[in-house]
Amino acid sequence: MSFARGDGLENEMATIAIDISVSVDGLVAGPDATLEEPLGKGGMRLHEWIFGLDAWRKRHGLEGGERSIDNEVVEEGLARWGAVVMGRKMYSGGSGPWEDDPNAGGWWGDEPPFRVPVFVVTHHERAGEVKGDTPIEFVTEGVEAAVARARSAAGEWDVLVAGGANVAQQCLAAGVADEVQLHVAPVLLGRGVRLFAEDGLPPTTLERERVIESPAVTHLRYRVRYGGTAPHPG
């Protein structure tokens, strides 16, 4: 684990943060995913805000990006994350026609942008691998196990729960997500993959940590307060 920022000791202080781009109507991908459009029709529009940013371009070996407030949000994330948790579909490239192939991968290419350990939640046993600077492990014991391993790998850094929707929901349902940051893109997708499914969660109080806005996207960050039921006003 030479790539890991952590020392292998679990850090109970690390923040487990769901951090995900979403449409105003609460979708994380559009409908009808294909190989060409793994995020479905219109799904890439949720991520347009990031492509021109300096931090994102640098991670992909490109120069000359924007240094806006959105860029600061992305840079902050890159500095925070010591490990990443994601679902198998996200790892293999969205909910496309390949999603039934347990060994699919490579959507992130030979040089994934994470550069910290990635823990992929899957039902399929699979040997870990290293791509570029990113070690990838496949965890079959469920989301909580993946988060625990990510926490160990992250050391004093935080853990990014990158998605998809199902993994994010499971983290909230299991009570292991400390933070939710939604990057709300100014679009109504109409159809697609919903971040918060019906019957997904018990009622949960959030505490606003901050709101950062630009014309391209609104970043809403909340702390999760499990089991909180605020009293009704008298």
Add this chain to the structure above:
Amino acid sequence: MSFARGDGLENEMATIAIDISVSVDGLVAGPDATLEEPLGKGGMRLHEWIFGLDAWRKRHGLEGGERSIDNEVVEEGLARWGAVVMGRKMYSGGSGPWEDDPNAGGWWGDEPPFRVPVFVVTHHERAGEVKGDTPIEFVTEGVEAAVARARSAAGEWDVLVAGGANVAQQCLAAGVADEVQLHVAPVLLGRGVRLFAEDGLPPTTLERERVIESPAVTHLRYRVRYGGTAPHPG
């Protein structure tokens, strides 16, 4: 129509604005509505941000409310609206056990807080009535007809589409809503009535107009750009 602000001439310049409180997971009411909890379990939590405000309390004959940034948002709305469009369930008090009674009403009491003409979209013919300072008409020709009549009644003022989810969606699907303002309450309700249903809408581009935040709620206001499909980045 002595209560109407408008002169009966349709004003094409009026803004038709969906303005609605919603949870972070996109719900406008909780599950299991009852007479005591017409907004369902936890649904009232979406509106807690408003009850302590000066503008809201004044409208209900009460003194001594907060004069916060949230209060300014509410005051701005009260000054803008020349007419209100809402669905029958919202008029009769949420999606409760009474929702199959086409003549139910009275959840808003004898002195509804609107004080401008209210147009209720319903399948059931029903005579209009006046409650306190609020004239109420029942429109059976659909959402577009209700919006057209509200536009006439509103004169140079704007039209509030107050909900519920179904009426808001129909306004977007019909292309008659110019603006969407979401008051995002810091809670995950988990289950309930979804603002944006599956298959509700064609993809629609929004333009951020502004973001106003407080610890209690985040006000996201968008202009609707119908048919807009932003180009993907190269």
